[in-house]
Amino acid sequence: MSIEVQNISKTYGTQKALDSVSFSIKKGEIVGFLGPNGAGKSTLMKILTTYITADAGLAKVNGTDVLEDSKTVQKSVGYLPEHNPLYLDLYVREYLAFNADVYHVDKKRIEEVITLTGLTPESHKKLGQLSKGYRQRVGIATALLHDPEVLILDEPTTGLDPNQLVEIRELIKNIGKDKTVFLSTHIMQEVEAICDRVIIINNGKIVTDKKLTKLISEEQEQIIEVEFDKTISETILQTLPKLKTFAKAHDNVWELTFTSTNDMRPIVFDFAHANNLKTLQLNLKNKNLEQIFREKTKK
Structure with missing residues (x-):
């Protein structure tokens, strides 16, 4: 296993940040670590x-206990903290050279990570002259300098514009072809685009740990959005078979949730006809990761 966590707990004063957290990550996985602010994400990453x-x-990490042999763990992990620490008066290569000395890495590796992270066009500048997107690239380049097997990224795309988001997302996906990547983020589209698996933490406890495709498929209740041509009473609506819940969106538009795995749209259409109604629209809706996240972390 690249990462193993067994019953990890951490308390700050009276606040329990982590409460017996356990999971493991195989080599080569890209895992999204999700949770509300204060759920314990950064704390766990700092422990790892x-x-x-x-x-x-x-x-x-890579079979090495983080307490017993921290130096070995540090050599095998590349880490980008939430607040990327940079010396803004240094040039890109100057900053990377400084970190290469810390890791005792051959200087030729600097050019390799500059190319790998797409820093070449801006590599002649001082860090203070770079956009937020390129500063994040420098942070990722620094994390990759010593060619670690595991990359831990805490909110790597915070504050980026849409174009920068796409660029950093592609960069992380490419890195994930050769390394284990464990990243936290609040951007659900990012997880859906990058990650193989999702771990959701809430109030210091793991509430979900599943492959992304399995999570989304399992959480799918059949939701149908229907618009009738006139008003219908809730009493009549409740006669629909296998109806779990219903909610009025606006005017004569209803959102119906069914327990059945069969397509219920023909049933809704026949129901409308039997009650002298016309269906102006009849759409099947699916939950996305954002909806699942809200349900798993609601108080």
Whole structure:
């Protein structure tokens, strides 16, 4: 396993940031780590990267205990923290050279990571002259300098514009072809585009840990949006078979949720006809990851 977490707990004063968290990540997976602010995401990432220690439990990276041999863990992990620490007065190559010395990495690796992260057009500039997107590229380049097997990225796309989002997303996907990537984000589209698997944490506890495709397919209730040509009473609507819930969206538009796995649109159409109604629209809707996230983390 690239990452193993067993019953990790961490408390700050009276606040329990992590409460017996357990999961494992196989080599080569790209895993999205989701949760509301304060759910414990950054705390767990800092434990895995040896920046802080857990109060209880066991954490391993590439088979090495983060407490017993932190130096070995640091060599095998590339880390981009939420607030990317940069020396803005340094030039790109100057900053990367400084970090290469820290990791005792051959200087030729600098040009390799500049090319890999698409920094070449801006590599002659000082960090303070770079856009937010290129500063994030520098942070990722720094995390990749020592060619780690595991990449841990905490909110890597925060504050980026749509074009920068796409660029960094593609960069992470390419990196994920050769490395294990564990990333936290609040951008659900990013997870859907990049990740193989989703772990959702809420109030310090794991509430979901599944392959993305399985999570979305399992959480799918059949939701049908229908617009009738005139008003219908809730009493009549409740006679629909296998109707779980219903809600009026606006005017004569209703959102109907069914427990059946069969397509219920023909049933709704026949129901309308039997009640002297016409269906002006009849659409099948699916839950997306954002809706699933809200349901899993609501108080």
